[in-house]
Amino acid sequence: MKAAAFDYIRPKSLGEATHLLAANEDARVIAGGQTLVPMMAMRLARPTLLVDIAHIDGLSGIADCGSFVTFGAMTRQAQAEKSALVRTRLPLLAAALPWVGHTPTRNRGTIGGSVANADPAAEIPLVLVTLEGSICWTSVSGQGEIAAVELFSGPMSTEMPAGAILTEVRFPVWEGPGIGVGFHEASARRSDFAYVATAAQVQLDRMGRCVRCSIGIGGALAFPQRLPRASKALEGTHLTAQDIASALSSEIAALEIMTDGHASAAYRRRVAGALAARALTDARNQAQGAHV
Amino acid sequence: MKIDLIVNGHKRPLDVEPRVTLLDALRDELRLTGAHTGCEHGVCGACTVLIDGEPARSCLIFAVQAEGNAVTTIEAMAAGPGELGVIQDAFCATHGLQCGYCTPGMILTAHALLRDKPSPTREEIVDAISGNICRCTGYGQIVEAIELAAQRLRGANAEAVR
Numbered sequence: 458m459k460a461a462a463f464d465y466i467r468p469k470s471l472g473e474a475t476h477l478l479a480a481n482e483d484a485r486v487i488a489g490g491q492t493l494v495p496m497m498a499m500r501l502a503r504p505t506l507l508v509d510i511a512h513i514d515g516l517s518g519i520a521d522c523g524s525f526v527t528f529g530a531m532t533r534q535a536q537a538e539k540s541a542l543v544r545t546r547l548p549l550l551a552a553a554l555p556w557v558g559h560t561p562t563r564n565r566g567t568i569g570g571s572v573a574n575a576d577p578a579a580e581i582p583l584v585l586v587t588l589e590g591s592i593c594w595t596s597v598s599g600q601g602e603i604a605a606v607e608l609f610s611g612p613m614s615t616e617m618p619a620g621a622i623l624t625e626v627r628f629p630v631w632e633g634p635g636i637g638v639g640f641h642e643a644s645a646r647r648s649d650f651a652y653v654a655t656a657a658q659v660q661l662d663r664m665g666r667c668v669r670c671s672i673g674i675g676g677a678l679a680f681p682q683r684l685p686r687a688s689k690a691l692e693g694t695h696l697t698a699q700d701i702a703s704a705l706s707s708e709i710a711a712l713e714i715m716t717d718g719h720a721s722a723a724y725r726r727r728v729a730g731a732l733a734a735r736a737l738t739d740a741r742n743q744a745q746g747a748h749v
Numbered sequence: 750m751k752i753d754l755i756v757n758g759h760k761r762p763l764d765v766e767p768r769v770t771l772l773d774a775l776r777d778e779l780r781l782t783g784a785h786t787g788c789e790h791g792v793c794g795a796c797t798v799l800i801d802g803e804p805a806r807s808c809l810i811f812a813v814q815a816e817g818n819a820v821t822t823i824e825a826m827a828a829g830p831g832e833l834g835v836i837q838d839a840f841c842a843t844h845g846l847q848c849g850y851c852t853p854g855m856i857l858t859a860h861a862l863l864r865d866k867p868s869p870t871r872e873e874i875v876d877a878i879s880g881n882i883c884r885c886t887g888y889g890q891i892v893e894a895i896e897l898a899a900q901r902l903r904g905a906n907a908e909a910v911r
């Protein structure tokens with residue numbers, strides 16, 4: 458399987474890159490290429506021009522901005538995985554990163570590319586939605602920011618304006634103490650595409666009462682979704698098995714779950730419920746440990 | 750498109766179409782056929798090479814993207830023709846290969862693992878090779894090979910500092 462022919466340009470600046478995209482309707486941005494290149498090999502994508510953003514200054518790096526941590530779009534997933542800042546400030550992302558592809562693809566794959574490609578099974582978009590983060594984009598006509606919960610619109614599609622380049626991914630930071638996270642996934646083999654992935658982050662007070670909770674589901678849906686009702690319902694509880702089960706059941710029952718050759722919707726729904734409960738339980742246990 | 754690749758320490762000028770993967774450039778243009786062609790879409794790991802020292806799939810990178818990076822292939826893993834590196838020798842000793850199709854990818858992956866973690870646990874070894882498919886061995890002997898190589902490399906390093 459070989460990609461169809463295309464032209465290739467490696468701009469040195471963001472301005473040059475956005476002009477290339479504006480002038481070529483069938484152009485696509487390539488960052489790490491770990492999602493796009495397989496699609497091109499299978500000819501599911503046939504861009505006529507690839508704009509390689511790997512050599513643009515200032516598009517890579519991780520910075521702590523207080524209420525959020527921002528990633529330049531070209532930041533490699535492996536770099537985020539090794540970052541002490543990510544481990545201390547974004548524990549949920551740190552828990553999810555080992556599930557993203559495998560080491561060789563994380564060495565090339567980028568944070569921005571994973572979000573911009575919006576693969577329904579991708580873990581980084583799931584964490585971004587669960588934490589209610591956002592992305593920043595730039596095009597010839599301006600710049601903007603889009604909240605993650607509004608960004609994803611379907612499998613492999615986002616609300617980014619045509620011709621825009623995703624420049625930054627912003628993950629909100631929860632200030633401690635008492636924060637815990639959980640991340641679970643079901644797939645055919647280690648590091649394969651998730652049939653279902655679940656992410657949870659909670660904060661407990663000294664009495665073990667949940668003061669903040671966020672839970673999200675990916676893999677099973679057209680795009681990752683946060684569960685706002687369950688998240689809200691769990692605040693104020695002690696996150697007992699009973700609390701978790703009753704908060705999750707109706708919202709998971711109402712999700713529009715995908716069926717494909719690998720797993721039926723019924724199976725995915727059942728697994729989503731079980732893994733969401735497990736992620737919340739792990740998060741609660743970790744948060745309890747953080748207090749002692 | 751004219752590019753300069755750096756492969757196994759040597760500058761290799763090439764003229765390739767942008768759609769040519771690094772894998773095809775290595776095999777067809779440079780005749781370095783140690784990187785194997787499997788699935789060509791990132792699933793099997795047969796095409797694994799090191800890019801700036803880290804394992805990556807050469808079928809998921811167009812050759813033009815790799816300009817400026819140091820590419821290392823299995824051909825650079827032995828000291829000279831007819832010789833075997835420590836990891837390669839360990840694969841022979843434990844029968845860590847049968848047909849050998851997955852082997853270059855396994856060895857380069859193991860090389861990067863053992864450089865970062867001289868004493869990996871079994872779990873860490875299994876995790877490191879989880880992106881490399883082997884259709885022959887059942888993986889048991891591959892894990893053993895990497896354990897043996899780790900042990901020998903630790904021994905050799907201890908010898909060297911003494």
Ligand code: FES
Pocket residue numbers: 785786787788789790791792793794795796797806807808809
């Ligand atoms: S040939 Fe590259 S991963 Fe299979």
Ligand code: FES
Pocket residue numbers: 845846847848849850851852882883884885886
């Ligand atoms: S030895 Fe044949 S595929 Fe691994």
